[in-house]
Amino acid sequence: MDIATYILIGIxxxxxxxxxxxxxxxxxxxxxxxxxxxxxTFGAIFLIAAVMxxxxxxxxxxxxxxxxxxxxxxxxIALIAIVLTNATGAHAIARAGHRSGVKPVIAVVDDIEGARxxx
Amino acid sequence: MWIVPAIVLxxxxxxxxxxxxxxxxxxxxxxxxxxINTIVIVIMVILxxxxxxxxxxDVAIVYALLSFVTTLFIAKYIEKGKF
Numbered sequence: 001m002d003i004a005t006y007i008l009i010g011i012x013x014x015x016x017x018x019x020x021x022x023x024x025x026x027x028x029x030x031x032x033x034x035x036x037x038x039x040x041t042f043g044a045i046f047l048i049a050a051v052m053x054x055x056x057x058x059x060x061x062x063x064x065x066x067x068x069x070x071x072x073x074x075x076x077i078a079l080i081a082i083v084l085t086n087a088t089g090a091h092a093i094a095r096a097g098h099r100s101g102v103k104p105v106i107a108v109v110d111d112i113e114g115a116r117x118x119x
Numbered sequence: 120m121w122i123v124p125a126i127v128l129x130x131x132x133x134x135x136x137x138x139x140x141x142x143x144x145x146x147x148x149x150x151x152x153x154x155i156n157t158i159v160i161v162i163m164v165i166l167x168x169x170x171x172x173x174x175x176x177d178v179a180i181v182y183a184l185l186s187f188v189t190t191l192f193i194a195k196y197i198e199k200g201k202f
Contacts, residue, residue, distance in 0.1 A: 002120075005120070009124050012124070012161075013124055013127050013128070016127075016128060016131050016158060016161070017127070017131060019131075019154060020131045020134045020135045020154065020158075021134070023134070023135055023138045023150070023151060023154060024134070024137070024138060029144060029146045029147050029150065032138075032147060032150050033146075033150045036135075036150050036151070036153065036154040037150075037153065037154075040154050040157040040158060041157065043161070044157055044160070044161045047124065047128075047161050047164070047165060048161065048164055050124075051164055051165060051167075051168040054120075054168065055168065067171055067173060068171075070173050071167065071168060071171070071173055071176060074173060074176040074177060074180065075164055075167075075168075075176055077180055078160065078164055078176055078179045078180045078183060081180055081183040081184055081187075082157060082160055082161075082183055085183055085184065085186070085187035085190075086153075086157060088187070088191075089153055089186075089187055089190040089191065089194075090153070092190065092191050092194040092195075093146060093149050093150060093153065093190065093194050095194070095198070096146070096194035096195065096197050096198035097146035097197070099198045100145075100146070100197045100198055102144060102146055
């Protein structure tokens with residue numbers, strides 16, 4: 001159980017580091033959004049899965065009266081909140097950036113220029 | 120077991136904070152803020168597992184939902200120039 005936890009922690013930390021490095025290495029708002037959102041969501045899934053694996057191990061040995069049962073269920077709720085809100089928030093940021101006039105650095109044509117709503 | 124991931128994630132927060140300060144445009148700063156929010160939620164869950172404090176995970180759930188609302192409002196602001 002410990003080895004599985006360490007592997008999940010390693011994957012999660014690797015992807016979180018990748019996301020934050022991508023914030024600095026990419027040239028553009030859209031590519032930064034791409035790197036940061038996807039990598040941090042994936043890393044969060046694996047890190048919370050590590051917490052869940054460890055807690056389920058304690059839960060299975062000590063019974064459901066231990067605080068690890070509540071900890072596991074609340075971790076699942078936090079994970080669901082992260083997965084739902086991160087993707088939606090990233091979409092909202094990208095749409096707002098496009099409508100406020102931010103262009104990709106090497107783009108020459110904007111195919112969804114007419115998709116703006118003038119209100 | 121959980122202290123090393125928490126420290127590495129705190130370093131991630133600092134690195135993203137540099138982009139939040141440097142960011143040339145407002146959407147860049149929002150992307151950095153969203154990244155920091157996600158990493159802070161994960162740090163809260165990890166510290167809750169480290170110290171066996173369930174209240175930290177409850178705070179993480181509320182933080183996730185409130186940061187989502189914050190992101191949506193900032194996106195609406197930079198889209199229209201007003202709330």
